[in-house]
Amino acid sequence: MLSLGSDFQKDFFSLFNLPVRFQLNTALLEQHFRVLQMQVHPDKFTHLPESERRVSMQWATRVNEGYQTLRKPIDRARYLLMLHGVDTQEETNTAMPVDFLIRQMEWREGVAEALQAKDSAVLDELNHKLRQDVKSLQMQLEQLLDKQQDYPAAAGIVRKLKFFEKLAEEIDSAFDEIDD
Numbered sequence: 001m002l003s004l005g006s007d008f009q010k011d012f013f014s015l016f017n018l019p020v021r022f023q024l025n026t027a028l029l030e031q032h033f034r035v036l037q038m039q040v041h042p043d044k045f046t047h048l049p050e051s052e053r054r055v056s057m058q059w060a061t062r063v064n065e066g067y068q069t070l071r072k073p074i075d076r077a078r079y080l081l082m083l084h085g086v087d088t089q090e091e092t093n094t095a096m097p098v099d100f101l102i103r104q105m106e107w108r109e110g111v112a113e114a115l116q117a118k119d120s121a122v123l124d125e126l127n128h129k130l131r132q133d134v135k136s137l138q139m140q141l142e143q144l145l146d147k148q149q150d151y152p153a154a155a156g157i158v159r160k161l162k163f164f165e166k167l168a169e170e171i172d173s174a175f176d177e178i179d180d
Contacts, residue, residue, distance in 0.1 A: 011083060012065075012066035012069055012070050012079065013070070015036070015062070015066050016029055016032040016033065016036070016066060016067075016070065018032070018070070020080070020083065021080075021145070021146045022073075022076060022077055022080055022141055022142050022145040022146050023142050023146055024070060024076065026071065029067070029070055030071075033063065033067045036063045037060070037063055037064075040056055040059035040060045040063055041056070041060060042056045042057050042060055044056070073138050073141070074161045074162070074165065077141050077145065077154060077157070077158050077161075078158055080145055080154075081145075081151055081154060081155055081158065084149075086151040086152065086154075086155055087155070088155045088158045088159060089155065089159070090158065090159055090162050093159065094159070096159070096160065096163070100160060100163075104163055104167070107126065107130070107167055108170065110122065110126050111123070111126060111167070111174050114126065114174060115174040115177060118178050119178075120175065120178050123171055123174055123175055123178070126171060127168075127171050130164060130167060130168060130171065133164065134161065134164050134168075137160055137161055137164070138161075140157050141157050141158070141161075144157065
């Protein structure tokens with residue numbers, strides 16, 4: 001049971017009573033989120049003084065922020081790295097292996113060609129391959145974060161996943177254009 005007087009500085013894993021790991025039981029996260037949400041929801045505190053209503057709103061915000069962070073693998077990895085004092089340098093370090101950059105260019109060319117041809121089947125195939133690559137990188141993250149504690153290497157994987165996030169957005173936009 002969460003006390004509204006609890007420490008606001010508690011990390012998200014502690015907040016949800018989960019181990020500090022990349023590999024996460026998402027059903028348990030969801031369950032703990034629902035329990036916490038019921039405990040701190042501002043509607044439960046409407047009869048209390050303004051200061052207690054404000055604290056309840058802060059807790060509700062903190063619980064939502066923690067849930068959103070932990071439920072998405074790339075955000076969870078970023079958060080774990082931050083807890084270990086590692087900056088992913090996503091905005092400042094765009095250096096990637098040449099083969100990865102070439103593959104990115106090939107992906108983008110494939111998306112552009114599929115869009116021009118209005119070929120949603122090719123986009124489906126690219127999207128499927130992208131999901132497989134993302135899953136593979138997430139498995140690497142689990143190894144690097146949970147087993148090897150190789151945080152600099154994990155930061156490199158997060159930077160790669162950021163490229164894939166942008167590529168997924170491009171594929172979604174291409175689907176939208178084809179559908180219009």
